[in-house]
Amino acid sequence: MLLARVDGYAVSSIAHPSLKAQKIVLCTPIDEHGVDAGSPIAALDPIGAGQHARVYITTDGSWTQNTVHDETSPIRNQVIGLVDAPLSS
Amino acid sequence: MKLGKVIGNLTLSHADSGFRGGRFIVVAPQGAKELTGQNPGDHSDAWTLVTYDNLGAGVGDDILYVEGAEAMQPFDHRIPLDAISVALVDSFKYQPPVASHS
Numbered sequence: 001m002l003l004a005r006v007d008g009y010a011v012s013s014i015a016h017p018s019l020k021a022q023k024i025v026l027c028t029p030i031d032e033h034g035v036d037a038g039s040p041i042a043a044l045d046p047i048g049a050g051q052h053a054r055v056y057i058t059t060d061g062s063w064t065q066n067t068v069h070d071e072t073s074p075i076r077n078q079v080i081g082l083v084d085a086p087l088s089s
Numbered sequence: 090m091k092l093g094k095v096i097g098n099l100t101l102s103h104a105d106s107g108f109r110g111g112r113f114i115v116v117a118p119q120g121a122k123e124l125t126g127q128n129p130g131d132h133s134d135a136w137t138l139v140t141y142d143n144l145g146a147g148v149g150d151d152i153l154y155v156e157g158a159e160a161m162q163p164f165d166h167r168i169p170l171d172a173i174s175v176a177l178v179d180s181f182k183y184q185p186p187v188a189s190h191s
Contacts, residue, residue: 007185008124008181008182008184009181009182010092010176010181011178011180012153012176012178012179013177014177015144015176016163016175016176024153024176026092026124028121036121036185039091039120039135040091040119040121040183041090041091042091042092043090051184052186061159072162072164072165073162074155074160074175075090076090076155076159
């Protein structure tokens with residue numbers, strides 16, 4: 001599980017069937033101070049995070065298979081929460 | 090799931106029969122510099138990897154790929170696979186905040 005900032009999105013028409021009708025966001029991992037902490041990753045976004053929103057992402061594939069109702073889905077990353085308080089004081 | 094650019098193909102003369110129906114592509118992972126156009130050209134500083142592809146990705150295409158044990162989830166049999174392409178990217182936007190610390 002990791003903290004990240006939504007910095008964009010990706011659009012695809014040819015994809016694994018489990019990605020159909022799913023929003024895919026491109027996120028930059030951040031640390032507890034909000035500073036960039038790694039290379040961009042893509043994640044499913046079923047909750048609709050806005051641009052530059054800070055989000056909490058799970059990398060648990062079995063949970064995401066549950067979300068897309070497809071046991072054959074290889075997708076791992078998924079936005080599971082929006083961070084709305086300061087990360088650290 | 091990460092964004093990568095296809096920079097080549099890998100052809101095997103013999104492969105595990107479980108790999109039938111797909112092929113292997115050579116992928117350059119795309120980091121923040123590549124996605125924001127600060128590093129023109131296909132190659133990134135990141136380690137190049139090979140992924141299984143059954144979507145028909147060609148050289149120059151942007152793809153999303155997944156690494157890890159989940160890569161073999163689409164198969165109904167066990168195969169030695171830990172990276173698979175999951176989407177051909179038509180378009181994307183990547184725009185970190187201007188005051189981003191990097």
